[in-house]
Amino acid sequence: MTTWLDDLNDAQREAATFGGGPLLIIAGAGTGKTKTLACRVAHLIGQGVRPERILLLTFTRRAAAEMIGRAQKLCGAAETGKVWGGTFHAVANRLLRIYGDALSIPKTFTVMDQGDAADLMNLIRTEQGVAKKERRFPKKMTLVKIYSHTVNAQNPLEKVLAEYFPWCREDIEGIKPIFRDYTERKAAHHLMDYDDLLLYWDALCHAGGVGETVADRFEHVLVDEYQDTNIVQASILRGMRKRFENITVVGDDAQSIYSFRSATIRNILDFPEQFSGATTVTLERNYRSTMPILGAANAVMDQAKERYTKQLWSDRESGERPALYHCQDEAEQTGLVCSRILDDFEREIPLHQQAVLFRTGHHSADLEIELTRRNIPFHKFGGLKFIEASHIKDTLAVLRIIENPYDAISWFRVLQLLEGIGPKTAQRIMGGLGVMRVPDSGGATAVGAAGGSAIPLPLRALLLSPSPVPHGAKDAIQQLRETVADCTGVKILKKMKKGTEVTELSTADEPPIAVQLERVGEFLRPIIERIYDNYIVRLRDVEQLAQIAARFRSRGRFITDLTLDPPSATSDLAQPPHLDDDFLNLSTIHSAKGCEWSVVHILHAADGMIPSDMAVGDSAGVDEERRLLYVAMTRAKNQLYLYFPQRYYHAKYRRGDRHGFAQISRFLTKKVRRGMEERIGDSHDEDESRHRASEVDAESVRKGINRLWGEEAT
C-alpha cells in the first residue's frame, strides 16, 4: 500500500481509493477536499489509468494546476501533467477546436467575454431601434444577463423575466427578436460566448458517433465545486458518462455562491438520482480553522432554513475568538485593518498569510489607497480586471480581426477608434469589406481549410481596396491597413500593368507574436493619447500585454487564453514572479473561494454591504449572501476579524445630511456575536487613529458616548 494514503483520514481515504462508478463527496469547508481529490487522481494513475484519460474539471485553472501538481508529487509519475484539467469553459474550448467540425463549427472561432456579448447586444439593440421608444428598454448588460439566465438554466424567456427581471416583463416582444438576431450573428461571425461553449459541448457529447468518441476519450471524470455548476454542466456530465460510469463530484451546498451564474444547488442534491448507484462520502473534519472560528461560522449557517446537515468539527480548540470591530466610519476601518496587519506582520505572520475580503470590488478602494501610502504591498483578486479596461480591449480587438476576420464586434470597435469614423461609417465599411458576409460553405472549413497562404476575404479587401471611407479617415485606415499587413507578414505591392496601377499581395511568414503586439501598440499609441485621459498608464499596460504575449506560441492561443482565463490580479502580469516578495491578499469573497489564510479580515460587515442590498429582494438572495459570509469566515485558519463601519458618506445614505448610519449585517445576530469578541475601534494603537478621532464631529462624539453603555445604531 502506498504510504501517502496513511496521511488521510478514513473518509478521505475511502473517497480517494473508491473503485468505480458514481461518487459524491460532500466536503465541508477546510476538510481537505483538494488533498482528497489530488490523492484520488494519484491513486487512479497508480492503478494504471493513463493520465490523458482523466478529466479534472475545476472552477479555475489555478485550482486544476494545483491539484495536478500535488498528484504528481504523490504518485511520482512524470506524465501526470497530461491529465486534462481546467474549467468547463476551457475544456469545452479545447474539445470544440478538435471535434467542432462535427457541428460545423469553424476552427478559428473567437471566444467572446461578457463585454463582447454586451457590445453585440447593443449593436442589435440600436439597429432594431427599440431604445427610442417612450419606455426605457433594458440596457445591454441586462440583456446579456437575461439571455445567459435563459440558456444556462434552460428556462423559457417568459419565466426568466417573471422570476428574475420582472421590470423587463413588458419588453418581452422587443427582447425576442434581439435574442434571435444575437444567436444568428454569433454563428455568422464565428463567435462563441461563454454559454455557447457549454451548449455546444453539451450538443457534441449528446450527438451520435462523435459523442461516443468524445466521451470515450476519458475513463474518469472528476468535478470540483459541484455546488456551483448549472443545468447545462450537469447535462454535459451525463453526456460524457454514457459508457464509463466513473464520475466523482465534490462539493459543499453551504458554499454555493454562484446562483447569479445560474448555478443550481439541485445538481449536488439530485446527484444520487441522476447517477444511480452513487456512493456518498461526507468529509466533516475540518483541518483548517480553530474551533472558535468554526463555531462562529457554524452559527451563521445555523440561521439558514434549508441545508444539508453536516457538523464541521476541528480539534484545534485553542485560539482567540473572532473579533468584531465597531468603527466610526470607513476611514477608521481602514486605519484599524492596517494596524492589525502590521501588528501581525511584526508577530512574524508574513503578508501572504493574511487576507482582506470584501463583498464587491470597490469596497477595498479606501484601503488600497492607504496601503499604497504606507508602502504595504498587496495583490488584489477579483473586481475590475486588467482585461476589461477599454484600451486593453482595443488592443485585443486589433489582434482579433486578424485572427478571425469575420469577428464583426472587433471590427466595429477598431474602426470606431479611427478619427472621423462613428457607428454608421464603421458599419458601412464593414459591409464593404464583406465582414458581414458569411463564407459560402457555411463555416466548418471555410476559414480553416484556407490554410496559411490564402488571406480571408475581409482582410484581403482591407489590404487591397479603398472601401467606402470618408475623406477624413483615409489616413487612419491606411495606418490600420499597414498594421494588419505587418502583423500577417503580407506585403502590399503596387505595380503598373497596362498603364494602370494594380495592387497585389504577397504572403510571407507571420512575425513572432511579440513583434505583432509591438506593431499594434505603435498603431494604437496616437489613438490612446487622443481618446483617453490617463494615457501614460494605459500605454504602459499595452506594453505589458506585449510581454505576456511573448509567452504564447500562437496568436489564437493568446487571445483565447486571455478571455478564458484572464489574469485575476494585475500582478499576475508581473513577470517573472518574485517568489521572495511578500504580498498582502485583497480579494472579493467570490474570488477567495478555495483559498485559506492564517489571518482573515472581512470589511464592511454592514447591512447593504453583506448582504449586498442588490441581493436582498428575495429570500433565496439573502440565503446566498449568508453563504457568502460563511465562505469568507471559513477562509481563516487562526484569526478572524470583522469590521462594521457605522457611518457611510456614500450618496446612497444621503438624506439631507452628509452621511447616514448603517446597521450591522443581519447575519451577525446576537447569537453569532456571543462567539465573538466585540471591540470598539478606538485609538489605542496608533497616532494615526488618534488623529482621526480628534476630527470627529459632535454627533459622532455623542454616538461614541452612547456606545459605551452598549447602545447600538439601529
Next chain:
DNA sequence: GGCATGTGTATTTTT
C-alpha cells in the same frame, strides 16, 4: 446625417 463633445447617473459577484 453623422460625428465629437459635454453632462448626468447608476455601479455585485465571474467563466
Next chain:
DNA sequence: TACACATGCC
C-alpha cells in the same frame, strides 16, 4: 468610471 443620452458642430 464608464456608460447612456443630449447638444452642438461639420
